[in-house]
Amino acid sequence: MAGRGFAPLSLEEARCPVCSEILLEPVTMPCGHSVCLHCFQRTVKLTSLCCPLCRLRVSSWARKQSREKSLVNAELWELIRLSHPERCRRRMEQRDGQTADGGSWGSTDYIIMSLKSLFTLRQIAA
Ligand SMILES: [Zn+2]
Ligand SMILES: [Zn+2]
Numbered sequence: 001m002a003g004r005g006f007a008p009l010s011l012e013e014a015r016c017p018v019c020s021e022i023l024l025e026p027v028t029m030p031c032g033h034s035v036c037l038h039c040f041q042r043t044v045k046l047t048s049l050c051c052p053l054c055r056l057r058v059s060s061w062a063r064k065q066s067r068e069k070s071l072v073n074a075e076l077w078e079l080i081r082l083s084h085p086e087r088c089r090r091r092m093e094q095r096d097g098q099t100a101d102g103g104s105w106g107s108t109d110y111i112i113m114s115l116k117s118l119f120t121l122r123q124i125a126a
Pocket of ligand 1: 038
């Protein structure tokens with residue numbers, strides 16, 4: 001425990017906007033948006049390193065962070081684990097149980113599609 005009264009994150013605050021699950025190993029981009037590391041690797045790298053939410057180019061930032069091995073926002077990750085330990089554990093188990101890579105293209109397409117419909121909905125609402 002971090003001790004002195006940390007403010008737990010609500011589930012909404014700890015949710016990844018790409019996969020709508022709890023943020024696992026969050027990567028916080030310079031624009032302030034956070035996505036899970038695996039979502040970052042899947043979608044951000046596929047979209048030529050732009051933030052999937054605001055389209056900010058993060059390529060040089062990402063290169064620098066990977067080089068320094070500081071891509072994951074350790075403080076936020078700690079806070080999420082403290083706020084939602086049970087959810088994190090379950091998601092980690094799920095993820096580790098999956099055969100990594102291979103045949104995941106379908107789901108990536110799906111994520112990009114749902115992002116697109118999200119943008120459309122926002123435009124209508126605005
Ligand atoms: Zn995610
Ligand atoms: Zn952004």
